[in-house]
Structures are given as structure tokens and as C-alpha cells.
Amino acid sequence: MESQDSTRNSNSADQTNEIGHTQHVSVMLDEVLEFLRPRAGGLYIDGTVGGGGHTAQLLAQSAPSGRVLGIDTDERALERVSGRLAGFITADRLKLVHGNFDEMRQLAVQAGFIGVQGILLDLGFSSDQMDDPQRGFAFSSDGPLDMRLDQSLAVSAADLVNTASEQELADIIWRYGEESRSRAIARRIVRERSTRAITRTSELAKIAAAGVPYTPGSIHPATKTFQALRIAVNHELERLETVLPQITELLSQTDLAGQAARVAIISFHSLEDRIVKEYFRREATGCLCPPRLPVCVCGHKARLRVVTSRPVTPTVQEIERNPRARSAKLRVAEKIIEA
Ligand SMILES: C[S@@+](CC[C@H](N)C(=O)[O-])C[C@H]1O[C@@H](n2cnc3c(N)ncnc32)[C@H](O)[C@@H]1O
Structure with missing residues (x-):
């Protein structure tokens, strides 16, 4: 899947080009799209744009009017993606921002991305970064x-x-x-x-x-x-811990088809995965008071529902095609729709 070739469907083929070529092969691309269910009119945040592979497909599948806010802390990654996905930028469907995802709330508000239908974090570093000595x-x-x-x-x-x-x-x-x-x-x-x-x-x-x-x-x-x-x-672990509550706040109640808004997070080592797993579990729980208390004093309410009870991992075929995917784990949660 070299650089998520833009021919996956006609919408992406129209609006991507070879300028800003990436070495990076997106991990669990089909699975991410299946879980995030991008659709026209939706607002999506890719907090780790990298080579732009996931972003390009979120845009393609949410054609003609879905919009993506793409964040990356690496300016060189953004330069590459802005060349490759220039058509989407011109069409006002992609906004790229240099920043850290631990400031996602502020970056999203500044860009007008409030009440988003899907958020992706594909943690760590890209092949473009890894392969540049x-x-x-x-x-x-x-x-x-x-x-x-x-x-x-x-x-x-x-x-x-x-x-x-x-x-x-x-x-x-x-x-x-x-x-x-x-x-x-x-x-x-x-x-x-x-x-x-x-x-x-x-x-x-x-x-x-x-x-x-x-x-x-x-x-x-x-x-x-x-x-x-x-x-x-x-400061990778601290930044991940900081962004998780912001993600929960940024997700809208429902997407445009009345479905719950979702967050998908791909991690590559157990330290990150544990943080995501524990956060999702906590936010999927109501009262967090110790069991010995007769009444709830914490007032905590469940805000998320865990969609993937176990992490999703790449298929054998994907790992054969892209050995760097081998340690990836994908976890997905969705916003609980309040009555
Ligand atoms: C695995 S790559 C993402 C690949 C991308 N999903 C794709 O399909 O090409 C991870 C990217 O996240 C960026 N990144 C890592 N930590 C970040 C952070 N705290 N804030 C913003 N970007 C970050 C890295 O610079 C890198 O470009």
C-alpha cells in the first residue's frame, strides 16, 4: 500500500498528486475507515497526519463535503502532505495545522472544528521520519x-x-x-x-x-x-494523557446519520496502549467511588462506550506487506448518545 495510492477511489484520485511523496504506509487503513465511518458533511480530526494516508482516505470517503483538520508536530510532514493533498486544501476540505495534539481543543476551536464526528490518532513516528538518518x-x-x-x-x-x-x-x-x-x-x-x-x-x-x-x-x-x-x-506519554479528555469533549453527540461519533487510536507499544485502554475503560464507567461507599459521591458519568473490547491488530497479510505494522493495536470508543 505504498503511500496509500490515491487511486483507492475517484475522489482521492482527483485531488491528490505526487508532490510530497511519502514513504509511509498507513497502518490498518481499512479498519480505521470502517470504524470511523466517514460521511459527507462530517468533521474529522487527524491528530497525527504523518504521510497523509489516513487523512486522504477520510477525505475521499467523506466526499463531497466532509472536512478534515490535520495536525502534526513535524513541519516537514505537513509540507509533504500539503503538496500531496493540495487539491483538498484548495477545495477547503483539508486544513493542516502545525501543532501538538496535546493542544487539540484549542487548535480545533481556532479552526472551527467543534462537534466532530471522528478523531484519529496514529501514534509514534512515520517511515519518512524513521528512514531519514x-x-x-x-x-x-x-x-x-x-x-x-x-x-x-x-x-x-x-x-x-x-x-x-x-x-x-x-x-x-x-x-x-x-x-x-x-x-x-x-x-x-x-x-x-x-x-x-x-x-x-x-x-x-x-x-x-x-x-x-x-x-x-x-x-x-x-x-x-x-x-x-x-x-x-x-514527552509522548504525557501528551497522550493530555489529549484524551480533549478528544472526548470534541466529539459530537452523534454524526450526521444519527450514529455516535468515534475516536480511533493506533498505538505501537504497550505503554501507550495501556494509557488508551485505561482511559476508555474509565470513561465507559459511571460511578468511580470505592465499592464500600453506600452512595455515589464522585458524580462521574460514563461518556464513552468501548467499541473494541479487545484491540484490533493488523492481519497477517498486512504485516507481510508492511512489517512495521506488526506491533500496532487499534482501539475505538464512541461518545454515548445522551437521551
Ligand atoms: C505513524 S505517523 C502517522 C501516519 C499517518 N497516519 C499516515 O497514514 O501517513 C505519526 C505522526 O504523528 C506525528 N506526531 C507524533 N506525536 C505527535 C503529537 N504529540 N502531536 C502531533 N503530531 C504528532 C509524527 O510527527 C508523525 O508524523
Whole structure:
């Protein structure tokens, strides 16, 4: 599904072009569309536009009048998408905004997207980012140790690696990478940087993988350290926690066909998935008081209904076509329609 070829249907073919080509292959595209049920006249928010594959199909399936607000923290991603989906922008059906999805409420209000019918988050980073050594996400190719999704962030991975204490580094690698060798890796980082700053991805990969034989078929020994630093540099978990209540508020009561408005979230590691699962579960629950209390004092009301009781995962065929989809989990919830 290279770059979600715009020929999936005639509406997208009319309004996408090859300028701003993306390497990124959208994950669980059909499933996302099935759950979000885009339709004409609807308002949709894609909080992680990336290569624009999901956005393009939300627009195509909501033709002729559905509108999408596309947000990304990476200006280069937005430049690419604005070239590729220029036709939709001209037709006033796509509005692209550079920003962080943790400010979704404000960005949506500013863009006039109030009472939306569907919201998508496809978390993490795109192949365009991963495959560009200059962005510093990949341990397999050498580049500056950057990892900032948003280039305006003050602290890069190199800053973190060269200034955090050994204990802080061990905590980051343990908490965000779930790496059992976190202490040893942190110790090695601190030893190496005492002679010269660690500034390249290849240097960090060597340090993180030291002493661990790489067996083909298993994950590279530097994978978890790189994941941990990326999460820390971009404050990924905090931002996800911040956006979830905003999403619930932004969803309208019903879509234009009287169906509940929905949110779909694709995550790529258990830390993100747990946050989404627990948030959905809590918002699908009424009273949250401890069971020993005879009457409810919290006043909490269920606002969401969980649509996917278990996470949806990519098919074997999709993983064969796009191995990067293998760890994806899709969870969907919908706004409870109040009587
Ligand atoms: C997996 S890609 C999305 C791919 C997209 N769904 C597609 O079909 O091409 C994730 C994108 O989300 C962006 N991103 C990650 N965290 C973000 C955040 N907190 N706010 C806004 N964008 C974010 C990344 O810059 C990246 O472009």
C-alpha cells in the first residue's frame, strides 16, 4: 500500500498528486475507515497526519463535503502532505495545522472544528521520519542523535544522553523502554561520555547493544533504548494523557446519520496502549467511588462506550506487506448518545 495510492477511489484520485511523496504506509487503513465511518458533511480530526494516508482516505470517503483538520508536530510532514493533498486544501476540505495534539481543543476551536464526528490518532513516528538518518530515530543508520519530532523542541536525544544523570538515564530506559539492562546501559553511557560527547545514533546503538549478541529474528538490542529516548524527548506519554479528555469533549453527540461519533487510536507499544485502554475503560464507567461507599459521591458519568473490547491488530497479510505494522493495536470508543 505504498503511500496509500490515491487511486483507492475517484475522489482521492482527483485531488491528490505526487508532490510530497511519502514513504509511509498507513497502518490498518481499512479498519480505521470502517470504524470511523466517514460521511459527507462530517468533521474529522487527524491528530497525527504523518504521510497523509489516513487523512486522504477520510477525505475521499467523506466526499463531497466532509472536512478534515490535520495536525502534526513535524513541519516537514505537513509540507509533504500539503503538496500531496493540495487539491483538498484548495477545495477547503483539508486544513493542516502545525501543532501538538496535546493542544487539540484549542487548535480545533481556532479552526472551527467543534462537534466532530471522528478523531484519529496514529501514534509514534512515520517511515519518512524513521528512514531519514538526519532525524536520528534509527539505530541502523548513522546520523545526529536528535529524535525530536518537532524541531523546535529545546532538548534533543543527544542533550539528554549527555546531560542526564546515570540514575535519570537508567529510569528513562527502564520506564519507557522496559529494558532489563537499563542500569548497565546507563552506566556505559556515562562512562563513554566522560571522554567525549555522544552525538551520533551509531555511537548510542553500539553502547546500548554492547555485550548482547544480535540474533537474527529477534529485535535489535538497541531497540528499547532508542524507543525510551524517543518517548522521553517528545514527552509522548504525557501528551497522550493530555489529549484524551480533549478528544472526548470534541466529539459530537452523534454524526450526521444519527450514529455516535468515534475516536480511533493506533498505538505501537504497550505503554501507550495501556494509557488508551485505561482511559476508555474509565470513561465507559459511571460511578468511580470505592465499592464500600453506600452512595455515589464522585458524580462521574460514563461518556464513552468501548467499541473494541479487545484491540484490533493488523492481519497477517498486512504485516507481510508492511512489517512495521506488526506491533500496532487499534482501539475505538464512541461518545454515548445522551437521551
Ligand atoms: C505513524 S505517523 C502517522 C501516519 C499517518 N497516519 C499516515 O497514514 O501517513 C505519526 C505522526 O504523528 C506525528 N506526531 C507524533 N506525536 C505527535 C503529537 N504529540 N502531536 C502531533 N503530531 C504528532 C509524527 O510527527 C508523525 O508524523
